[in-house]
Amino acid sequence: MTPLEAIAAAIRTVLRDTGRDAHDISAGMLLAADLGLDSLDLAQTIVLLERSLGIDPFREPAAGVTRPTLRTVSDLVALYSSALDLPPRSTP
Amino acid sequence: MTTTANAATIAHLADAPAEDRLAAAIALVARQFPDRTAVVAGAGGDGRRAIDYATLAAAIARLEGELASARPVGIVARAKRVESLAVIAAACGREHVPVAFLAEDARDLVGELREWVVLDDSLTLPPTAAAGPRHEFATVPPQVVVATSGTSGPPKLVDHSWDSLLAAARLAEQWHGRGWLLVYDATRWAGLQVWLQALLTAGRVVVPASRDPDLVANACVQEEVSILPATPTLLRRLITSGDRPLVSGMRLDRITLGGEAADAQLLAGAKTLFPQAKITHVYATTELGEVFRVTDGEAGFPAEWIGRPLPGGVRLSMRRDGELLVQLSRDTAEVATGDLVERRGDRLEFTGRRSDVIVVGGAKVYPKRVEEVLRAVPGVADARVYGLPSAITGELVAAQIVVHEPLPAGTTPDQVRSAALAICRERLEPHAVPRLVDFVKQLVTTPAGKIPRR
Numbered sequence: 001m002t003p004l005e006a007i008a009a010a011i012r013t014v015l016r017d018t019g020r021d022a023h024d025i026s027a028g029m030l031l032a033a034d035l036g037l038d039s040l041d042l043a044q045t046i047v048l049l050e051r052s053l054g055i056d057p058f059r060e061p062a063a064g065v066t067r068p069t070l071r072t073v074s075d076l077v078a079l080y081s082s083a084l085d086l087p088p089r090s091t092p
Numbered sequence: 093m094t095t096t097a098n099a100a101t102i103a104h105l106a107d108a109p110a111e112d113r114l115a116a117a118i119a120l121v122a123r124q125f126p127d128r129t130a131v132v133a134g135a136g137g138d139g140r141r142a143i144d145y146a147t148l149a150a151a152i153a154r155l156e157g158e159l160a161s162a163r164p165v166g167i168v169a170r171a172k173r174v175e176s177l178a179v180i181a182a183a184c185g186r187e188h189v190p191v192a193f194l195a196e197d198a199r200d201l202v203g204e205l206r207e208w209v210v211l212d213d214s215l216t217l218p219p220t221a222a223a224g225p226r227h228e229f230a231t232v233p234p235q236v237v238v239a240t241s242g243t244s245g246p247p248k249l250v251d252h253s254w255d256s257l258l259a260a261a262r263l264a265e266q267w268h269g270r271g272w273l274l275v276y277d278a279t280r281w282a283g284l285q286v287w288l289q290a291l292l293t294a295g296r297v298v299v300p301a302s303r304d305p306d307l308v309a310n311a312c313v314q315e316e317v318s319i320l321p322a323t324p325t326l327l328r329r330l331i332t333s334g335d336r337p338l339v340s341g342m343r344l345d346r347i348t349l350g351g352e353a354a355d356a357q358l359l360a361g362a363k364t365l366f367p368q369a370k371i372t373h374v375y376a377t378t379e380l381g382e383v384f385r386v387t388d389g390e391a392g393f394p395a396e397w398i399g400r401p402l403p404g405g406v407r408l409s410m411r412r413d414g415e416l417l418v419q420l421s422r423d424t425a426e427v428a429t430g431d432l433v434e435r436r437g438d439r440l441e442f443t444g445r446r447s448d449v450i451v452v453g454g455a456k457v458y459p460k461r462v463e464e465v466l467r468a469v470p471g472v473a474d475a476r477v478y479g480l481p482s483a484i485t486g487e488l489v490a491a492q493i494v495v496h497e498p499l500p501a502g503t504t505p506d507q508v509r510s511a512a513l514a515i516c517r518e519r520l521e522p523h524a525v526p527r528l529v530d531f532v533k534q535l536v537t538t539p540a541g542k543i544p545r546r
Binding site: 017018019039040042043044046047048056058059 | 452453480481482483484485488490513514517522523525527528529
């Protein structure tokens, strides 16, 4: 599973769990404006990703990396890719 | 013969000095009914063992002799078997040797009891114990030392007197000679209370081979247990996960709940299953011992108890944030209990421990309240709610759910999960709705039989 797939799956679970429609999720979407995610939703997404990807970049920030501003799905993809030591891929 | 044959004689023992009472009670029953069972270990399982009163009394006399000649500073009871703990307690009491009960998680504290002699199931003092003159304490030596459970901080040692330890052990004759279920750790306050009360009233202590609900129910039926002291968590597990015909075959006359708050749903369920049982809910803390008991079968306690003296001189009050404060008597200080209460109608109900409160983005969540909502969801047998650390919101509400086995035909665990979340959204504040829900076969419980929150 690529980071994008894992992130999309986690966000869909969050939306479903909170009684909202689970849309198709693409990298360019804004977390708050397009997907309606608040801080609690984001916190849940991160817990779910820790389970599927085995890491929590918020708990163990990579050395020398400051936490980026998370605005879009691709910001999340970049954060997890660097934490997993994967090259950030161009979005499909 | 199991009930009150020697109740009158046993009752007289209440006049004996507290430190002598256990040895005296056991010796008395051993003389009149040597074959009567005192302890059943491994009940409901393959390794069942029964120990009679005569055997127990003989072991006490032997250890008394050893203690009388060795005169150790104190004894650390590190035995695993209940009958060994009883022998140690009885012999130490009679010989005025201080005794400490250290549960598994408090073993490190043995360093605080320098020069005390450790005694295991062999019940034999090591040769080194018989040395030197009797230790002189600078202050009055403790009589009984018990470690706290460590559910609210690291375990610590608390001194008790035999009087305070046996304060609750006076029971009316109708309760003599009964079978008592021991599901608690026998070295902790709650467990000590169970086996002390049973052995002081010519009863038998029944220790099930495990905490598996079916096995516990089986042990209760086979060993004719009629008194069941348990935490609400353990009773709930028996009621919701135990085999129905087996559980309803139990003949309970007395259910004593303690260690955690009992909610209305559990109390109603217990009343339906065991209509003849007297249900008592004890409120106690390791530091204070028993504070009060509620016997009306309702959750919490009457709100009018706040601010007026209760029988025994106890005074309850409430802090602005709902924390219950206790003053045991006029000459003792008021103690903050760490337990939070909330008014519902004319009752004050426990909402949980202050340290259990989950803080999500600055807002408080009481896990017990969320558990109550989850347990009311069709298909849910039991639930545990706890806080999960989060870099974004501080903590997040997480839940473990045990489903009824089998689920009604056509129902999947996933449907139970969706229904649970929908009901939570309806009844709870948004931040209190669990964000992580896992299904488990059985909830993890602490050695004290409670639900761990972290």
